[in-house]
Amino acid sequence: MEFKDYYAILGVREDADLKEIKKAYRKLALTFHPDMNADEGAEEKFKEVAEAYEVLKNAERRAEYDELRRYGGTKGFEPPPDWQQGKGFDGNARGPSGQDFSDFFNSIFGGGFNQARHSASDEAFSFKGQDAEIEVPIFLEDTLAQHSRNIEFSIPTYEGGQIRHIKRTLKVKIPMGVMDGERIRLKGQAGPGHGQGPNGDLYLHIRLVPHPLFDVQGHNLLLTLPVSPWEAALGAKITIPTLSGKINLTISPNSQTGQKLRIKGKGLKTKTVTGDLLVILKVVMPQTNSEEAKTLWQRMADSSQFNPRTEWSN
Numbered sequence: 001m002e003f004k005d006y007y008a009i010l011g012v013r014e015d016a017d018l019k020e021i022k023k024a025y026r027k028l029a030l031t032f033h034p035d036m037n038a039d040e041g042a043e044e045k046f047k048e049v050a051e052a053y054e055v056l057k058n059a060e061r062r063a064e065y066d067e068l069r070r071y072g073g074t075k076g077f078e079p080p081p082d083w084q085q086g087k088g089f090d091g092n093a094r095g096p097s098g099q100d101f102s103d104f105f106n107s108i109f110g111g112g113f114n115q116a117r118h119s120a121s122d123e124a125f126s127f128k129g130q131d132a133e134i135e136v137p138i139f140l141e142d143t144l145a146q147h148s149r150n151i152e153f154s155i156p157t158y159e160g161g162q163i164r165h166i167k168r169t170l171k172v173k174i175p176m177g178v179m180d181g182e183r184i185r186l187k188g189q190a191g192p193g194h195g196q197g198p199n200g201d202l203y204l205h206i207r208l209v210p211h212p213l214f215d216v217q218g219h220n221l222l223l224t225l226p227v228s229p230w231e232a233a234l235g236a237k238i239t240i241p242t243l244s245g246k247i248n249l250t251i252s253p254n255s256q257t258g259q260k261l262r263i264k265g266k267g268l269k270t271k272t273v274t275g276d277l278l279v280i281l282k283v284v285m286p287q288t289n290s291e292e293a294k295t296l297w298q299r300m301a302d303s304s305q306f307n308p309r310t311e312w313s314n
Contacts, residue, residue, distance in 0.1 A: 219275030
């Protein structure tokens, strides 16, 4: 009978903890499981991996195996004559999954495995399905209230060792106040679980669509407002857009380019925070001037003592 080095089969150290053993098993199981690998010999390799995991995941069986391993392992291995009697095993007993494992396993642990209710290759191979993440574009206007939308995505599944993509359509609720980069988890809406494992989760990755007028700064919105020289000089009332409609804004006399006006509560909103709208003034000169306009500008230049470069003077 051939001795089975379960540590070597899983590729772990003798002092590996349970977390390392589970991680190694999952990786190998995904590689060799018959549902995912149709290559010749993959099924036998998977059974060998499942057998090693079945022993090493159980503290009592692992301790007994370690004791036997110290006794010595060779291709012509035979357990000590008093091994089964000393451990209380019935050498003729076979667990319901005995046919799935090697003669080595059945001769050592056959009687001690009678409490099993499922095949170890099925019971151990239970894990959560694959998660999925899709990018969802959201307009700024849509963040002001909760809304529903249909999304389409594909889920990769394994069948007969091949990857197949299944298309799905799902109606989801997008909460009010979602922010750029936010992730929304939809539990159990992604890849199907294996064995007794749950389905994977679907994550919606929110991307705010750039707006032609507004920039985003945290929960605040920035709006650049072009004003004429005379509006900046004399003051004016200007109608400006917001995400929820138009409002009137008063520009004070002698306003400057870069000056910011804050409008409370007209930014982005969440359940706990409401941002503001910051209006940034930008004085814009006319692209062309009539002869009359040039005369007026010249008259202003001749009569004004204003020097915009006084800070340069020493």
